Amino acid sequence: MNGSKHPTNLPGHEEEEREASTGTKLSPVCLDEDMKEQSTPTEELRNESFPKSFSLTESKLGMLPHSSSATSSAKNGSDAAELANSNPQSSNEAERTVLLKKLMEKSAAINSTVADRTISRHGRSNQRWIIESDSSEVVRLVTGCVPILKGGKIMLVSASKKKEWILPKGGWEKDEELEESAIRETFEEAGVMGVLGPKLAEIKYETRKSKKRRLESSSASEDEQVNRVSDHGDKGDASVQTQKSAELSLDKRNDAVDAGKDKSKDTGPGSTGPREAPKIYSHVCAKLFPLYIKEVMSTWPEKGRLRKAVDLDQAIELLVERPEMQSALLEVRARRLHLV
Incomplete structure (x- = not known):
């Protein structure tokens, strides 16, 4: 979500003129008629969302397989990551219940801070980056969610540049906690709020531009x-x-960042990466959460995007060209996180 905003199917010169007149990048607007026809109306999404009284409980999540790669975020104080790391077969049920309660309280608190946002955060100067010490790869850190509706359906959003459906995600900024960034990004792009579930496995992938x-x-x-x-x-x-x-x-590649940068792999709030946003980066590390939708907005920062509710298996098929996002859905299915 963060960074450049290019409306889908908008002619290049017209886009440049509009951006020049406003002084900012524009939010994406999907004009594709086929995608409009495929999209799900707001009222229908509301009918398929969880009730406001919905809450995650140990009985719903306690026997689910846990994520194996949330260790670094757990060290940084992430409640969702700590819950994901806890093995349901051996963890104390009372402790997991406390973690679930903290996660729901944190979700509610964050929702109240983002609900009034009318524009998305732009630019990458305040985003988090790391440089891998073993490979010198410049890695951008992003967060986002797998939005889940009643009955295990998944809500996708239209991409900003291409004719495709994706999961909402964007850059993790330095002044945000992990959960805060994930909820904000999802609200800005998809216009939904709810309660976070246990953190999914981190996904590292090479960008399309870098691969090319x-x-x-x-x-x-x-x-x-x-x-x-x-x-x-x-x-x-x-x-x-x-x-x-x-x-x-x-x-x-070395010219992409200033000389003498700290190459720490710590990705938490105290991490130190490049002092300035790199002009070139090769990889992305995505940290995603399930989000159980409780509220669907009719107006949100990137309301030009379309939304589509589909069964999980169909969502997996739709993301065949986005293997990094597809892997998040496969984990949701394997852990049965969509069937609470």
Whole structure:
């Protein structure tokens, strides 16, 4: 959600003129007629949402398999991550009940702070980034939710640039706790609020742009090597050139951030990554939660997006081109988190 806002199907020049006149990036507006026809009306979503009296209980979540990769967030004080880390077969039921209560209270408190938002946060200067110490990869941290309706249905939203349905997510900002960011992003993009469930496994993936650059660079290097061997019959020169290409690629990646940055892997509120938002990043680490929808808004910051309620299996099929989001849905299904 955070960052550039490009209305779907809006001509480029018109978009630039509108952004120039307002001085800000525009919120996405889906104009695709097919997606409009597929979307679910607000009133229908409200009818399928959980009642305001709904609450998560140990009896609903206590026997569900736990997430195996919420450790780092648990260290940073995330109630949802701590709940996800607790093994339902061995944890004290009273302790898990307390965690569930804290999570519901935190969700309610955060909902009250975001409910009056009329515009989305823009820009990436205040977002969280890390640099992997072993690979020097620049990683953007994002949060979001898997919005869940009664009967186990999943609510998707239209993407900002392409004709596709996605899960709401966006950049995790430095002044937010993990749960706060996830709820805010979901409200801004999807216009729904509710109660968070246990944190899902973290998902790290390469961005589409980075993958495209990597494949193009690899292809260019191979062509370069073949041409050099063919022209000079000197495999040694080709090897040297390939090494230089690799070194140049690494230099470009290092140029994306200021020199001397802390390469700590800590992703919590106290983490220190690049002092400024990198111009280039290669990977994303997504931290997602189930969100049991209790309130559906008719007006929200990115109301130009469309919303669609589908069965979980259909949602998984719709996200076939988004394997990182698809994996979150597969975990929800495996842990039966949609069947509370």
